[in-house]
Amino acid sequence: MTFFKIMYYLFLIGRFFSLVLGRRLAYFTAYCIVSLRWLVAQRDRRKVIHNLMPVIEDKKNAVSVARRSFINFSYYLVDFARYSRIDQDFVSRHVRVIGRENIEAARAGNRGVIALTAHIGNYELAAVVTRRLGYPIHAVALPHKDRRVNDFFNSQRETAGVKVIPTGAAVRQCCKILRNGGVVGFVGDRAFTEEGIAMELFGRMARLPRGPAFFALAGKAAIVPAFLIRERKYDYFFALEKPIVPGQDGCDSEIEIIRRYALVLAGYIKRYPDQWYMFGDFWI
Numbered sequence: 001m002t003f004f005k006i007m008y009y010l011f012l013i014g015r016f017f018s019l020v021l022g023r024r025l026a027y028f029t030a031y032c033i034v035s036l037r038w039l040v041a042q043r044d045r046r047k048v049i050h051n052l053m054p055v056i057e058d059k060k061n062a063v064s065v066a067r068r069s070f071i072n073f074s075y076y077l078v079d080f081a082r083y084s085r086i087d088q089d090f091v092s093r094h095v096r097v098i099g100r101e102n103i104e105a106a107r108a109g110n111r112g113v114i115a116l117t118a119h120i121g122n123y124e125l126a127a128v129v130t131r132r133l134g135y136p137i138h139a140v141a142l143p144h145k146d147r148r149v150n151d152f153f154n155s156q157r158e159t160a161g162v163k164v165i166p167t168g169a170a171v172r173q174c175c176k177i178l179r180n181g182g183v184v185g186f187v188g189d190r191a192f193t194e195e196g197i198a199m200e201l202f203g204r205m206a207r208l209p210r211g212p213a214f215f216a217l218a219g220k221a222a223i224v225p226a227f228l229i230r231e232r233k234y235d236y237f238f239a240l241e242k243p244i245v246p247g248q249d250g251c252d253s254e255i256e257i258i259r260r261y262a263l264v265l266a267g268y269i270k271r272y273p274d275q276w277y278m279f280g281d282f283w284i
Helices: 003-021 024-041 042-056 057-082 088-094 098-104 123-132 147-159 167-179 210-218 254-271
Strands: 094-099 112-119 137-141 161-165 183-187 197-201 206-207 220-233 233-241
Touching: 003 024, 003 057, 003 147, 024 057, 024 183, 024 206, 042 057, 057 123, 057 167, 088 094, 088 123, 094 254, 098 112, 098 220, 098 233, 112 123, 123 137, 123 147, 123 183, 123 206, 123 220, 137 147, 167 210, 183 210, 197 254, 206 220, 206 254, 210 220, 210 254, 220 254
Parallel strands: 094 233, 112 183, 112 220, 137 161, 137 183
Antiparallel strands: 197 206, 220 233
């Protein structure tokens, strides 16, 4: 049995038990599993600690924060597995929305909006909450190498009303959606190609994706930094920051757009480092 086939079946099993056990018991089970994973996943543990060091600076604290990020990520996976249960009632009871006026301002005149988040808090659920708030959203997602795993992730998103645009087909679809006043979601804290824009964060250089800035300029769309942060174990707040509008306040280039987003991103990473899930190479 191949690695990806095992992964696929583990996702199916995880979804089954997350739905059967209920959210609280599923969280407890996830905590037990990830506590063991923390002990044995040396490579992931080292990378997370390495990525956190410029943020935390103290090695002992970075280790503690990294462990908490493993735990928070396991809760994120439980909620992702339970997307079929994420309805309007769930959002009303468990999500506090801050700054809804910012997305309304960004959409003024039927302008398209780019909801730009990061691998922090619950970025997948952020798209679902956006949909439940009444904004039809398309999310740009990097296709997984394995078709079955990719189909599983996309089916979960689409179950919750989020339409998926694979990165390979993004240019034409995104421009069309944005020019028609739609909302497109991007994750903006990690470039998966060398075409990203090098940007300074916490005194180190990182490569951030240029796609959001490109589409903002091409589609004449506003960027709304949006982060769904866990504020209690079972509850979140959804922060919609002030829009970054191309052509306003000197914001007329890809680099300037990404620079302004990077400032917002750095603030959230600094405040919630234990909810920043960066398991791959981040610094350059």
